[in-house]
Amino acid sequence: xxxxxxxxxxxxxxxxxxxxxxxxxxxxxxxxxxxxxxxxxxxxxxxxxxxxxxxxxxxxxxxxxxxxxxxxxxxxxxxxxxxxxxxxxxxxxxxxxxxxxxxxxxxxxxxxxxxxxxxxxxxxxxxxxxxxxxxxxxxxxxxxxxxxxxx
Numbered sequence: 001x002x003x004x005x006x007x008x009x010x011x012x013x014x015x016x017x018x019x020x021x022x023x024x025x026x027x028x029x030x031x032x033x034x035x036x037x038x039x040x041x042x043x044x045x046x047x048x049x050x051x052x053x054x055x056x057x058x059x060x061x062x063x064x065x066x067x068x069x070x071x072x073x074x075x076x077x078x079x080x081x082x083x084x085x086x087x088x089x090x091x092x093x094x095x096x097x098x099x100x101x102x103x104x105x106x107x108x109x110x111x112x113x114x115x116x117x118x119x120x121x122x123x124x125x126x127x128x129x130x131x132x133x134x135x136x137x138x139x140x141x142x143x144x145x146x147x148x149x150x151x
Contacts, residue, residue, distance in 0.1 A: 006117020007064040013075045013114055014057035016106035020078075020099055021050035029098035036089055036097070039146040049142075068118055068127040069134070075114035076135020077142075082107035085143065 021029075030046060033039040041049075053074075060071045086103035090096055118128055 005065065005121045006113065007061075007121075009110055009114040009117045010057075010061035010064065010071055010075070012110040013078055013107075014054065014061045016078065016102065016110050017050070017057045017074065018054045019106060020102040021046070021053075023102045024099040027098035032098045033146075036093070037085070037143065037147070039143065040149060041146055045149065065118065065121060065123055068123040069130045072114060072118055072123075072128060072131030073135045073138060075111040076132045077139045078107040078135075079111035079115075080136050080139040082111070084139075 024030075025043075025046070030041055030043070033041060057074045060074055063071050065071065082103035086097050086100045087108075090100050115128060115132070119125070
């Protein structure tokens with residue numbers, strides 16, 4: 001019998017990646033991002049980028065802890081997204097940012113559980129640390145590239 005692991009949390013993060021942009025879209029993230037973050041993102045680009053994220057999250061979730069540095073990049077990126085691009089702007093602006101609910105209720109707990117689950121399952125600390133750094137760099141790079149898109 002195979003020993004139970006916390007790899008399931010990677011699938012929870014992948015599901016969160018599918019639900020989060022739905023909330024963002026229907027709560028006006030695109031207009032808010034243009035105003036607040038300087039990101040102008042046409043709807044087709046928004047949809048394609050988020051579909052790519054969901055596909056990548058599923059592909060990586062399927063890998064589990066076989067390549068933890070790689071598979072933990074998405075949870076790291078979603079955690080950074082939640083904290084720095086939803087929760088912090090909500091606190092600073094003193095008004096709800098689009099996507100705050102799924103960022104807070106799904107991204108934060110599932111991403112943290114993925115990191116802690118990896119730790120509890122014996123994933124090397126170096127892999128977890130590299131994933132956190134890589135996910136942070138990925139999220140910052142995406143935001144900077146999105147800011148450079150033509151309006």
